[in-house]
Amino acid sequence: MRPHFDRLYRLAWHLAGQKAEAEDLFQELLIKAYVKVDELAKIEEPGSWLSRIMYNLFIDERRRFTRRRLQTVEEAQLAGEGLAAFAGNDDPLRDTQQRDKIRALDAALSQLSDEHRLVVLLHDTEGYKLKEIQSLIGVPVGTIKSRLHRARARLREILTQSGTFS
Amino acid sequence: MRDENTQSTSVQDSDEDLEIRALLKDYPVPGATATFYDQALLRATHEGARRQRKRWLLTGFGSAIAAGMALWIMGGFLLATPDLPIAEPGIPGITMTLEAPRTVNFVFASATALDSAVLTVTLPDGIELAGFPGQRVIAWQTSLNEGKNYLPLELIALSPAGGEVLARLEHKDRDRTFRLRVEVG
Structure with missing residues (x-):
């Protein structure tokens, strides 16, 4: 295992x-x-x-x-450490910008429904194939595609409104 | 890895779409700590074994457990003994039908109540206990009441070979082994 x-x-x-x-x-x-x-x-x-x-x-x-909607201070600190490790040190300005975008993405993901968030994370972050997601959650591929499309659209909407892509 | 129909970049994808996908691809997920997996495996071993015993007890004893009875062994014989019951000289037997579950009610009498006894049921190849697929040895700790104790075991024959079901009862430094001969017809 x-x-x-x-x-x-x-x-x-x-x-x-x-x-x-x-x-x-x-x-x-x-x-x-x-x-x-x-x-x-x-x-x-x-x-x-x-x-x-x-x-x-x-x-x-x-x-x-289930995921708690309100993060505690401790958990926010944990997330920050993870982002710092992810960003690297080659270009501090770029790293800071990237870190801010990831934070914005994190906040945007928390606004999605559970179904949409899971599908977009499994597909776009973890690289699951559609059929793998289908096997996992027992939903037709067409429904998964629809959720994926809507999830991305909603993320774009939230991130645009927040000025992340200004 | 990605599906063609969702991975390919269409002419309608904006820069924002591409950037969102790039951000999602790099979205960090914290890993487990170095010791977490080992600790989780250890806890699973203990808790899994505990749940298996509990499931067995609930399956086998049913309402008897609710009544606080802790029960036992073998083959419809009533044996009055000062400590552990005596293993009978003749081996009782049953005939089973292949793949047809059959509940065998073991009746056992003890002259005194016994606490913290250990019962180990050993099954021959091709005979299984319902709820314990593939397990040849199932052991648990229990107590005996003074007088009759009943233990229903739901057996399933998966091969025509048959064999002997052994029930070993241990209490302090004493032990007895009881046998039930199973033929598959």
């Missing part, structure tokens, strides 16, 4: 939205997998299987794992 951990952890993050909830979700997945370890051994694509279990777990207990 270990080869799939990083991808599953990222999925947990995109579903739950924050560290504590993502780790709870990941932990609960491992417990479920332990109970079904015999079944898991027979699965040809354990990564996809585990992803579906995680998604179903999230849906079943959405209130427990």
Whole structure:
């Protein structure tokens, strides 16, 4: 199972939205997998299987794992550290601008519906194929395309209004 | 990796669209800490095992658990003994139909109440306990009441080979092993 951990952890993050909830979700997945370890051994694509279990777990207990809309100071600091690490040091001015844009994107994503945000993050950030998303969330490809289109359009609208693309 | 129909850049894509996609592609997701996976695996092992035992108990004992009964073993024999029950000299047997679940009610009598006993059920190849697919050995801790104790086990025969179901009961430094012969017809 270990080869799939990083991808599953990222999925947990995109579903739950924050560290504590993502780790709870990941932990609960491992417990479920332990109970079904015999079944898991027979699965040809354990990564996809585990992803579906995680998604179903999230849906079943959405209130427990759901993303909190209001960030705490501590979580905001954590996000800042991540952005700093991401930005690099070659061009401080560009890095600062990029960091601001990512922050704006983060805020814009939080305004999307759960369905739209998940689809756009899985496809555009994680590189999931449409059929992979279909397999994960059980929605037709056409619906996923529509959500992706609307999510991007809504992000463009929010980011334009906020002056990010001025 | 990306799908052609959503990845390709159409003539209608604006600079903003392209920049949003670039930002999304670089959107940072914090990774797990170095020790998180190991700790999560350890917790899963403990909690998963606990839930399996709980599920077994709920499946096997049903309302008896709710009544506070902790129950036991083997093959419809009533044996009055001072400590652990005596393993009977003759081996009781049942005949099962392939892939047809059958509940076997084990009846066991103990002359005294026993706390913190450990029961280990060992299954032959081709015989499974409902709710525990693929598991040959299932063990848990429980207590025996004075007098009759009942344990329903739902067995499933997945091969015609049959064999013996073993139930080993341990309490302090004593142990007994009981056998149930299973034939598949």
